[in-house]
Amino acid sequence: MNDCVFCRIAAGQAPATKVYEDDTLCAFLDIRPIARGHTLVIPKRHASELEDLDAELGAHIFRAGHRLALAIRRSDLAADGANLVLNDGTAAFQTVPHVHLHVIPRRHGDKLSFAAGLLLRRPHDPESTAAAIRAGISALAHEDETSAEERE
Numbered sequence: 001m002n003d004c005v006f007c008r009i010a011a012g013q014a015p016a017t018k019v020y021e022d023d024t025l026c027a028f029l030d031i032r033p034i035a036r037g038h039t040l041v042i043p044k045r046h047a048s049e050l051e052d053l054d055a056e057l058g059a060h061i062f063r064a065g066h067r068l069a070l071a072i073r074r075s076d077l078a079a080d081g082a083n084l085v086l087n088d089g090t091a092a093f094q095t096v097p098h099v100h101l102h103v104i105p106r107r108h109g110d111k112l113s114f115a116a117g118l119l120l121r122r123p124h125d126p127e128s129t130a131a132a133i134r135a136g137i138s139a140l141a142h143e144d145e146t147s148a149e150e151r152e
């Protein structure tokens with residue numbers, strides 16, 4: 001194991017409030033969120049930048065970010081939208097050298113609170129926030145089941 005903090009989070013060796021994980025990726029709350037529900041999706045296997053990341057895994061990470069954005073809309077966070085952002089390389093302000101996709105919930109008219117969030121980056125009750133996102137993921141899975149039944 002290396003000293004990469006995101007590798008340690010992926011391995012469960014550093015604390016993080018996880019909202020989702022599978023064999024190859026995990027998603028957890030940013031400890032310095034710009035907005036409530038700001039989540040990071042990372043590959044479990046270390047890749048510093050896109051240069052080192054398997055393209056299929058990159059697609060899988062985006063798929064997970066896409067799904068999280070939908071889940072956050074359905075959650076009690078009641079987002080109206082999201083910014084999905086990946087800063088690749090220090091030239092692009094990547095701060096942790098392990099690829100991560102930001103999913104940042106947005107609401108209509110949040111320009112001022114978003115700007116404040118960029119400066120303050122204060123956590124907002126991580127446990128209840130994560131619970132809301134997990135509930136949104138469940139709601140989304142339930143919708144998928146219902147629409148699959150309708151197709152049959």
Ligand SMILES: [Zn+2]
Pocket residue numbers: 004005006007008045046047097098
């Ligand atoms: Zn790493």
